[in-house]
Amino acid sequence: MYCKKCGAKNKDDARFCAKCGCDMTQKIIAQDHKEQKKTEKKLKPVEKKSKPAKKSASNPILRNVIFVVICVAVGIGAAFIYQQQKKEKQNSTTAKNNIIKSTESATEDSTIQTTKTEEGFDPNQYNTQTQTLPYTDNTSMNLSACTKTNNYEKATSKDGAFSFIYPKTIFNDSSADDENDEYTLEYRDIKEDELKISVEVSVEEAEYSEDPVKSVKSKYSDQKESIKTLGYDYPKGGKDPKIYDGKASMIVMGYEDDEKKEAKYSLITSDGEDTYIMEIKFIDTDYTDSYKEINYIVDCMYRGCSFTNSSYKVRTYQQFKNDEMGEKK
Structure with a gap:
């Protein structure tokens, strides 16, 4: 071993240099330390520089973006599936409803x-959009409204030969044949399929030319034939028709059934050339009540008809109930 300080040769196990007295121990420690450091340096693994991380899913911002995109895609997909299912369900419901x-x-x-x-x-045929006469598209019968004299409509034939009035709040069907002078008004209860009231106003050639009396009597007999129970006729007994201004008139009223529910009222007038007929049929709810609303309506239609031969104007409902004749024409 050589002394580091003076370079003198010493024994290998010498603690102090024989020449200069230098502590050989420090040298050994220093050398050993140096050797150790060389060894550590030699054994220490070389650290490889890590490559910069790729901007992929490991990047927090990019991860969040990808997550949001995935959520949106899933949401769109779910919405699409829901809409398809809803559409299929609607189509199924529509098809079912159509069936x-x-x-x-x-x-x-x-x-x-x-x-x-x-x-x-x-x-x-009872289509309220195709009615011929005004105020004949009612959905129900309002008899009470017809107890007012201003609640009636006037209809005039095409040639102006005659006219008649009818209530505005009763009928749900009407027809007019102007060429043949035939007019029909009805109210039929669709649910019950029952004809509640019908009015037919018509003109035909007189049966006996230039003989109004014979013509009106003949038509009177025809109208009376279907009546089982006679309620009223004018003139009484049907013998001598009323003559006015060359026209002969007669009235017959009664029931066509034994229960006295199917009422019929006929006014016939003839001038020897033409015979005019107004026939009113209705369901009578109480044949014992002579002053009910439907009877007043018939009375108004009789007085308001141009071929009635009546000398009185249409009266009020109160006058009707009080048996007052009212005002003359």
């Missing part, structure tokens, strides 16, 4: 056809 409507329509058509065939009544 139901078709079935109902078929049933209704079958009912209508049966009614037409068996009873001669077609509900389709």
Whole structure:
């Protein structure tokens, strides 16, 4: 071993230099330390420089963006699926409803056809959009409103030969044949399929030319034939018609059934050339009540008809109930 300080050679196990007395221990420690450091340096692994992280899913911002995109995509997909399911459900419901409507329509058509065939009544003809005369599109009968004299409409034939009045709040169907001077008004209860009231005003050639008396008596007999229970006739007994201004008039009223519910009122007037008829049929709810509203309506139509031969104007409902004749024409 050589002394680091003086370079003298010493024994390997010498603690102090024989020449200069230098502590050989420090040298060994220093050398050992140096050797140790060399060894550590040699054994220390080389640290590789890590490459910069790629801007991928490991990047927090990018991760958040990707997460949001995924959520949106999932939401859109779910919405699309929901809309498709909803559309399919709606289509299924529509198809089901169409089947139901078709079935109902078929049933209704079958009912209508049966009614037409068996009873001669077609509900389709009672279309309130195709009425001929004004105020004949009512959905219900309002008799009370017709107790006021201003609640009546006047109809005049095309040639102006005659006119008549009718209540505004009763009828739900009407027709007019101006060429043949035929007018019809009705109210039929669709639910019950029952004709509540009908009015027919018509003109025909006199049966006996230039003989109004014979002509009116003949038509009077025809009208009376269907009546089972006579309630009223004028002139009484149907013998001598009332003559006014060359015209002969007669009235007959009664019931066409034994229960006295199907009432019929006929006014017939003839001038020897033409015979005029106003026929009113209605369901009578109480044949014992002579002053009910429907009877007042018939009275108004009689007085308001141009071929009535009556010398009185239309009276009020109170005058009717009090048996007052009212004002003369």
